Amino acid sequence: MISAEKIPNNVNLSSNKRLQRALEHWQPKYIQWWRDMGPQGFQDYHQVYVRTAISVDPEGWAHFEYVKLPEYRWGIFLADPTPDRRIGFGDFFGQPVWQEVPGEFRNQLRRLIVTQGDTEPASVEQQRLLGQRCPSLYDLRNLFQVNVEEGRHLWAMVYLLHSYFGRDGRDEAEELLERQSGNRDKPRILEAFNEPIDNWLDFFMFTMFTDRDGKSQLMSLSESSLDPLSRTTRFMLTEEAHHMFVGETGVARILERTCELMKQAGYSEDVRKIGGIDIPTIQKHLNQWFSLSLDLHGGEVSSNAASYFANGLKGRAKEDTFDDHVVRDAYYHMEFFEEGRPVTKEVLMRNAMNEVLRDWYVGDCAAGVTRWNKILERHGMSDRLRLPDRKFNRHIGMYSGFHFDPNGAPLSKEEFERRQHEWLPSKSDSEYLLSIMAEPVYEPGKFANYIAPPRRGINQLPINFEYVRTEA
Ligand SMILES: [Fe+2]
Numbered sequence: 001m002i003s004a005e006k007i008p009n010n011v012n013l014s015s016n017k018r019l020q021r022a023l024e025h026w027q028p029k030y031i032q033w034w035r036d037m038g039p040q041g042f043q044d045y046h047q048v049y050v051r052t053a054i055s056v057d058p059e060g061w062a063h064f065e066y067v068k069l070p071e072y073r074w075g076i077f078l079a080d081p082t083p084d085r086r087i088g089f090g091d092f093f094g095q096p097v098w099q100e101v102p103g104e105f106r107n108q109l110r111r112l113i114v115t116q117g118d119t120e121p122a123s124v125e126q127q128r129l130l131g132q133r134c135p136s137l138y139d140l141r142n143l144f145q146v147n148v149e150e151g152r153h154l155w156a157m158v159y160l161l162h163s164y165f166g167r168d169g170r171d172e173a174e175e176l177l178e179r180q181s182g183n184r185d186k187p188r189i190l191e192a193f194n195e196p197i198d199n200w201l202d203f204f205m206f207t208m209f210t211d212r213d214g215k216s217q218l219m220s221l222s223e224s225s226l227d228p229l230s231r232t233t234r235f236m237l238t239e240e241a242h243h244m245f246v247g248e249t250g251v252a253r254i255l256e257r258t259c260e261l262m263k264q265a266g267y268s269e270d271v272r273k274i275g276g277i278d279i280p281t282i283q284k285h286l287n288q289w290f291s292l293s294l295d296l297h298g299g300e301v302s303s304n305a306a307s308y309f310a311n312g313l314k315g316r317a318k319e320d321t322f323d324d325h326v327v328r329d330a331y332y333h334m335e336f337f338e339e340g341r342p343v344t345k346e347v348l349m350r351n352a353m354n355e356v357l358r359d360w361y362v363g364d365c366a367a368g369v370t371r372w373n374k375i376l377e378r379h380g381m382s383d384r385l386r387l388p389d390r391k392f393n394r395h396i397g398m399y400s401g402f403h404f405d406p407n408g409a410p411l412s413k414e415e416f417e418r419r420q421h422e423w424l425p426s427k428s429d430s431e432y433l434l435s436i437m438a439e440p441v442y443e444p445g446k447f448a449n450y451i452a453p454p455r456r457g458i459n460q461l462p463i464n465f466e467y468v469r470t471e472a
């Protein structure tokens, strides 16, 4: 069993006996969860070349070593404190930040931390079968890197629950290991985290779009008046960047390969006939994960969001780039959908904070899609990928009761159901993807037919490095 001394940390864990005991009590349950619900088939006989954070300075947070996954050193790290940090927004703007949880915001803060914490193990559960279908050892290692870091993000949230929320916090920490992605009786809190991810196109789209929602949420929590929450999430963002890199470059490499195969096939041929992933299938998966991730930002008009902002619990991404940090009587022009047509109305800005964060998110996603399209352009293709309209395929918020096509044109329920597989993955699309991923590629330097090799390896190692090795 891994002892608490082996938990790398910069929170002086050994001096806080109460916290150390609480974490020691939780740790074996976590390890059991990781064994049961983590990467299937890669627990005992494989060594994975992963990055382990052993401190927050530039050298320490990117320390690479081979480890067996259950022995990964899940650590607890807070970004360095900002001297004399002040509350950056809301009704308490300008006051010193909090080192303890104010009683009146205890429930709200616990809710925010639990909701964030719940997504972390959920994604590990969603991805647990992917190792058996991996396109290369390089990709397998990246999958596991993302998985162990999501596990560390759970540790980060559990650290906050144990440290600042007493008994309730300990109970919540237990429940984070009890809910399960896709479980009928005890599902994960947010819908996108109950969808299975059983093929690598879904995985790359998930890390591109859903991990980017993670970035949105972490950016807004890193503005929080609760300083330990701010410092924890600030450090999580450094890891999150790699997850989005995995997603963006994964799709980019599929596009690269699709273009090569299209050329080989003489353009007019169906690229599936030679084992590639056609652009319409890529677009459908983009539509799926982008729309699910839009939902994760919550309802357009939200009194919860207003109160989180007013109380200084959750800010906007890059709060310091805004002029007005109190936002008491500013308005947001929001598009409503009434009697079959769009109507713009003014909403109190504080009530529109979910939408403000969603705007930032859509812009960040759009920049990524532009980078993908450069690949198609470079290969002389006329196809382009695009983000669907934000009304498309929504299950949360004011568009959820209606149907739209990816251009945002309203459709009847019948028409949407009849045509949905023009825009969203169908059963046969999934079957096709699983068929080309049925055989995993475990030979160093080899890649599945549907994906191009990366430009460079991990940590300046060659592409054919043995990123995951089997123990003799
Ligand atoms: Fe995470």
Ligand SMILES: [Fe+2]
Binding pocket: 150, 211, 214, 240, 243
């Ligand atoms: Fe992530």
